[in-house]
Amino acid sequence: MLYRFEVPGDDFSRAGHASTEIKRIMQQLGLPLRVIKRTTISMYEAEINMVVHAGGGVAEVEIGNSQITVVLRDSGPGIPDLELAMTEGWSTAPEWIREMGFGAGMGLSNMKRNTDEMSIDTVVGKGTTVTLRINVELGAS
Amino acid sequence: METSSIRHSVVLDSDACRGCTNCIKRCPVEAIRVRKSKASIIAERCIDCGECIRMCPHKAKKADSDQLSSIKAFDYAIALPAPAFFAQFDALIPTSDIVQALLSLGFHSIVEVAEAAELVATATAAVLSSADRPRPLISASCPAVVRLIQVRYPSLLENMAKVISPMETAARIAKERAREAGLHGRIGAFFISPCPAKVTAARAPLSLEKSEVDGVVSFKDIHIPMLEALSHGRTGIARTCSDTQFRAGAEGIAWARSEGESEKHQAYASIAVDGIDRVIFLLEEIENGALSNVDFVEALACPGGCVGGPLVVTNPSLARTRVRGREEERKRLFSGVPIVRSPIRTDLDWTVELSSRPALLLHADFRTASSMLEELERIAEKLPGLDCGSCGAPSCRALAEDIVRGTATPHDCIFILRERLRGLTRELMDLEDFEPPSLDHGST
Secondary structure: OEEEEEEEOOOHHHOOHHHHHHHHHHHHHOOOHHHHHHHHHHHHHHHHHHHHHHOEEEEEEEEOOOEEEEEEEEOOOOOOOHHHHOOOOOOOOOHHHHHOOOOOOOHHHHHHHOOOEEEEEEEOOOEEEEEEEEEOOOOOO | OOOOOOOOOEEEOOOOOOOOOHHHHHOOOOOEEEEOOEEEEOOOOOOOOOHHHHHOOOOOEEEOOOOHHHHHHOOEEEEEEOHHHHHHOOOOOOHHHHHHHHHHOOOOEEOOHHHHHHHHHHHHHHHHHOOOOOOOEEOOOOHHHHHHHHHHOHHHHHHEOOEOOHHHHHHHHHHHHHHHOOOOOOEEEEEEEOOOHHHHHHHOOOOOOOOOOOEEEEHHHHHHHHHHHHHHHOOOOOOOOOOOOOOOOHHHHHHHOOOOOHHHHOOOOEEEEEOHHHHHHHHHHHHOOOOOOOOEEEEEOOOOOHHHOOOOOOOHHHHHHHHHHHHHHHHHHHOOOOOOOOOOOOOOEOOOOOOOOOOOOOOOOHHHHHHHHHHHHHHHHHOOOOOOOOOOOOOHHHHHHHHHHOOOOHHHOHHHHHHHHHHHHHHHHHHHHOOOOOOOOOOO
16 A cells, blocks of 8 residues: 655644654554554654755655555755764754754664665755665564 | 443433534544434543543533442442542632541541652652663553553553552552551442543553452532531641641642642653643654653643543632642641651552553454555545534544444435435436337437
């Protein structure tokens, strides 16, 4: 099943809406709690990133019985040094974002920790596509 | 349509219900449907928050609590007044008079839930100081929040402070004191409650095998007897614990209002949230992993905390101010008096692990659930999206869900029905024009 969400870049209060929707759907499907938790945390983080850094974009989620795939596409500035961006504590978030409790530089590593596979395709000036895969073991909790 | 009262204590007064759609829209867990002009509560979903009791314009929602007369079934009845109870009465009435009035209603003694709350706070502080605690740790003292987490945020069950409630702790203390005093016969502990969720927590506890609470009497039901008792036995003279039976300090009394519990954990990053909508908003954020820098969360389903319970009598805003007054009263009473505190308890842990109660689950089999969800999306597309509630479900999406679950039909939607009627009318018109070949005078 494929779900598609527009993630608006100009309304911070709506950031996280897509992950909340997906969480509800996963609960309706009875996916294991651990899968729901990992998907929610990683997708939420990616969604916030898209709002903060890239002015929003599109999130597509495919829920299968063996894997959840979340693809987040934006047309933002791209990530110049991906390796550096993956470093814990490294952040480009402006002060006002940090004051809101975000931008601590844990985002990407947090996403990696909560996924089984994560890939980032980024072109400076063009945009970034983040793909998150979470394996589903039905029957596990 | 009312099902097992063991799961929830909010019940419908069928005669009073007009079948309007106010409650279905307000229920935070979409647990109410209107069927045949009467509201019906889906037992598996209800969390006993009492929002529907609070807002029903026809007062058709009630709590299935015990009557005061039920204490007569016991040789000794012990009252366990909630901290918010004292705020139901005018600030000029000293707590000792309230306690005396309570005793005059037939209770043998009282144990304040506020006293037990202080012990719960100590037990929670111990959890907070442990290295392997979850972050954030979520208080389990509001039973409606515990139920909410169970049905909607099951992944947060592991974040719960697995400490039993002040009510339950008070009941244990009450039974122990009764035994120590050498009382024989049937001893009953009765919680005096601002909330229906506590009724369920006493009858069908979630986190322990059996509750020591024998009955739950609501603030509403005890208020008039209390006022009568106070009109006879009012001294106006505040007395301390030496000649009455209250021992709680201001800290325990503060549990009547929001922030009362979290104030105790100031050494940690603690936050307090009250009102079911805000609680839901916060739990969403916690599940998103957005609050990992918070240590402790006090979450109370009612606005303002327990003073805002659905079964209170006094205006919650007024009661909240009175709680502050009661806290000051305790401070005055206990200043210079050696405080008789009950010993720290180590038996306050949950004895039953809470399991999730996935109320949203469509079907236990993933493939079936998937196809039901696809069907649900298809149906939701066709519905008008007005969330008018005329179908008896709180939203178009909820109706779509009911349809795939087999408890509703598309024609329950008046707009779909109208479309269908239009179609039928058109068909009728067409048929009306139709002449059998033997009579057909039209052109060939």
